[in-house]
Amino acid sequence: MAAHDLAEVFSSTRENLRKVGLENDFFLDLTASRLLIERVGESNNQEWWDSRVLSETGRARLQEVTPKTRLQSQINLAMKVGRKAESDVLPDDSISLFSFGPQIEAQLGAAFEDLSAPDESLLTDLEELSVQSLEINWTDPIIEQTASNISVSSISLPEPESNFYQISEEGYEQSEIDTEKWRLLVTLLRGYGQNTERLRVPYYPLNSKLKSENA
Secondary structure, X not given: OOHHHHHHHHHHHHHHHXXXXXXXXXXXXXXXXXXXXXXXXXXXOOOOOOOOOOOHHHHXXXXXXXXXXXXXHHHHXXXXXXXXXXXXXXXXXXXXXXXXXXXXXXXXXXXXHOOOOOOOOOOHHHHOOOOOOOOOOOOHHHHHXXXXXXXXXXXXXXXOOOXXXXXXXXXXXXXXXXXXXXXXXXXXXXXXXXXXXXXXXXXXXXXXXXXXXXX
């Protein structure tokens, strides 16, 4: 699938999330990014994780067990899959696409609780997404669709060497994440764009103020 097609799925997912009540631009971009990456990595696409949560089959199963909260359940389960895949390979105290620290994650979780429950599926474009191969920097057109106003040309990355790689030796303290959230998001997205076959998870260190004071 061409990168611009992935960008179109990102944009449609973003707009559908807005329709059901997710209004914050950052939360829209973060959630749409996570759902797209999750779907790209599912077992009938790139096989980065053993999951089909965002497939038609996944939706049907959740519809049976959680019919009134199926959308929220599908989104939350997809994010848990991505978060576990990242945490399985990353060091403790990391900032990654599926883990922005407890403050933002708590705010996002509260926003999901207020989503309206549509009768129809709003994630059809994701369900129909078939990704058999990827080209380097395939997330660049997606970044251009975000509300960040950060150009991909301003983002520099190290060369991925293993199943995870640290974007910068300079990490962030918890109190700094909110201020830097847009650059964190688009840089982590671009990091995923380096994955053309196997999964290599980009991350930043989450610094502890206590650790830095004791250093």
